[in-house]
Structure formats: structure tokens, C-alpha cells
Amino acid sequence: MTVESPPAGSARVAGVEVRSIDYVPLNERHGKVWSQGPLWFMSNAQIATLAVGTFSIVGGGNLLWSLIAIVAGALFGTFFMAFHSAQGPQLGLPQMIQSRPQFGYMGALLVWAFAYLQYAGFNIFNTILAGDALHTTIHGSNKIWIVAATVLAAVVALIGYDLIHGVERWLTxxxxxxxxxxxxxxxxxxxxxxxxxxxxxxxTPFLIQFGAVAGYQISWAIYVSDYSRYLPPDVTVRKTFLWTYWGSALGAIWLMCLGAALAAWAGAKFDTIASLKAAGDHVFTGFGGIALVFSTLGLISVTALNMYGGSLTLISAIDSFSKVRPTATVRIVTIVATAALSLVPALLIGANFLTNFEDFLLLVLYLFIPWTAVNLVDYYIVRRGHYAIAEIFNPHGLYGRWGWRGIAAYLLGFAAMLPFLSTSKYTGFVARALKGADISMFVGLPVAGLLYFVFAKSINVDAETEIAKAEAVELEKLAMQHQRPE
Structure with a gap:
């Protein structure tokens, strides 16, 4: 096995995190598993999450059943993202690079393209909301505030993992x-x-709300290992799962229920920003503005998470065509590119925020339902956490360039969902028969997962595990030298 020779040294250069998609060696593992709680709680504790809780009310549902749909959707969707989080400490890798064993060295580009779309899409909505909130409270141009929020988030993302965790703890x-x-x-x-x-x-409004909430929570699945991969591997899967699950679920339930209540109270006059401010002013005049400004800090912090994850996904994609050395410069360039990609549409996008956001959430749900099924079945059932990490970075290695099992299960799982989809742009024939109710996730998850399980029976897991054990010592040695297998 040949190796690259990036510069030796620590994982930081002038305070900026250097590591990106490469393996994190044991001597750099740090932090406490409880930090996953405030990180994922605060990631959900912002205005975009609040807006997700309004869909049922806007669609004609009452408050009681909207709250029940929110709680059920959050408890269901968070289950999947939390199991992804538990992969980080065990593998020492960011989330999306872990798709190569299922989809292949080049085949993983399929899901990375969708992931990058998600990062950019959420940041468009996040920064628009931040701009509106600051315009409402501090005044000034929305566009100037959008730029300011984007720049501040980029700075946090550039400094990286430790600052992101620290910011989220204080904001909590x-x-x-x-x-x-x-x-x-x-x-x-x-x-x-x-x-x-x-x-x-x-x-119909109940299932729309349930699906939007579950989709929003499942959409975090592509992030979670990014923010647990520096933890020591002895933190256990159970503890990582529980801290992530309850942190994220409670943050989502709180904000979404708050959004549903605001929408029910305001009725036809509901507006995410204005209604939040008006409700806050019932405490005392000006408190609504304080809540909006603080909410903006939450939006900026989650925008930083998106830029950080978007950078890792972009680096993964580039690495598929040309080897990438893990340097601070690479991170800076890809974070700036990711920030610019969301900033321009945010400055140009039209109104009708809730309709656009609902369609976007449903798109994310549809795209990542089969991926999360394939990835989790592979990790927990097929390979049981045993991966030859060095081979993930080898274009001609163990996992191949095109993973037909993962690609086929993904595409067939997505195809099975088509008759059940229900959006403002397309409604499948089953969804029409159900008067617009969307049950596609209950089809896509088992179909993609079961198909991958069947296809994966031909994988020689024992042989892969032996290769992983044989490479483990050399992998650790190279990573400590800031090198990555070629």
C-alpha cells in the first residue's frame, strides 16, 4: 500500500482545523459524549425548525393533532439519525465518506450530490430567516444581514469542530x-x-406534519458522524445514540410544538418572524425582539454546521477524481465555495417561504430515506461496524469503484416510493387515492433496507474483517503522521 505525504504536525494550523475526510487517530480523540446532547439540541432550537411545526395547522389540522404528529414524527425520525451518530467514534470518519463501502468509490458520488444539495438548500432558508429576523428587530437591509450571517457562520465553520461544539453548548x-x-x-x-x-x-394534515418532522430529523443523518468522530471509541454506541437521540428529539419537539401553537394562535395572519415577535411581546414590549435576535444566533450556528458538512462532502467528491491532501487550505477553499453557493440564491430567492421549505423538506426525505436504510443495514447488520478504513480511500481497493448492491437497493427503494409521494409538484397515484396523505417513508425504508440485506449476502465479511485488522496498526501510524492511505 502506498501513501501520500501531507505535512506532519497537529490537527490544527493557526487555530483552523486541518482534518477533513481523513481518519482521526486515537491520540487526537477528545471530548465527552454528553456534548452530543447540547450540540443536537441547539441545532434544532432555531426558527427553521419552528417553521416545520406549522405545516399541519396551515393545511387545516387542529393544534392537538398537530402536536401529536410532531412528537410522533420526531421520535420516529430521530431514531435513524442517532444510530448514524454512533458510527463516528467507532470509525473516526465523517459521515458521508462512510458511503463508499455500500456505494463504491465512485458510486458514492450519487448520495454526495444529494447531500450537498441539502446543505446548500438549508443554508438558503436559514440565512433568509436570519436576514428577516434581524431586519425586523435591528432594521437595516435584509440582504446585508444575510451576508453578515453567512460570513459569521463561515468563520465558525473554518475554525471547526471544537468551536462548533463550544458555541452550541453556550447557546443551549x-x-x-x-x-x-x-x-x-x-x-x-x-x-x-x-x-x-x-x-x-x-x-392528510396529520401525515404531512408527521412526514415533514420525520424527514427533517432524518435529514440530520448525513451530518452526525462529522461531530462525533473525534470522540474516543470507548464511549460506546449506546451512550452516543442516547445523547444524540434525546438532544435532537427534545430540541425538535420543543421548537416545532412552539411553531404549531403560534400558527394556531395567529391563524390566517401567521408569519414565522412577525408572529414570534408578537407572541414574545406579550411577556413585555421588546422581549419578542430579544427572542428573534437569539434565534438568529441559532440559525447562524446551524448554518456553520451546514458549511462544515458541505465542505467535507465537497472534499469527498473531489477526492473521487483526484487525491486530496488534508490541509487547512483545502478546508478554507471548500467552505468558502459552500458559503457562496448558498449566499447567491438566498439573495435572489422569491417569497412564499413555507411552501418552498415544505417542498424542500419532502425532497430531502425522499432522497435520504433509501440511503439511511442502506447505510444502517450495512453498518449494524451486514458488516457490524467492521470496515477496512484504509480501503475506503483506495480507488482500486476492497470496496470497488461502483457498489452495485448499494446503488441498486437505493434506486429500487426510491422507485418503490414514487406512487406514495405527495408534494405540490407531484402526487403519486396511491397518495391521490389517500387524498394527499404521504406514507412513502414506510415503503422506502423497508424496501431499500431489505433489498440491500439480500444483495449483501454475497459479501465475504470475514475476509474484509481480517483485512481491516491487518491494516489497523499501519492506518493509525500513518494518521498520526498526518498521512492518509493512497
């Missing part, structure tokens, strides 16, 4: 105080008479 403390008071105020507002009527159940 502030959130618990400010939004604790705001939540009490919101749930003491007057609501329409039928808001809590159990007989007001409607399948």
Missing part, C-alpha cells in the same frame, strides 16, 4: 432561559375553540 444555556419564558407566554395565548378537540383529526 441561553436558549433554555429565553425560550423557556417565551414558551410559557405562547401556551397562555388564546386559541380557536376547536384547537384541542380530539374529534378534529384529519389524515
Amino acid at each position: 444555556l441561553g436558549f433554555l432561559i429565553i425560550f423557556g419564558v417565551l414558551t410559557i407566554a405562547v401556551f397562555t395565548l388564546p386559541y380557536p375553540a376547536a384547537s384541542f378537540d380530539p374529534s378534529g383529526f384529519k389524515w
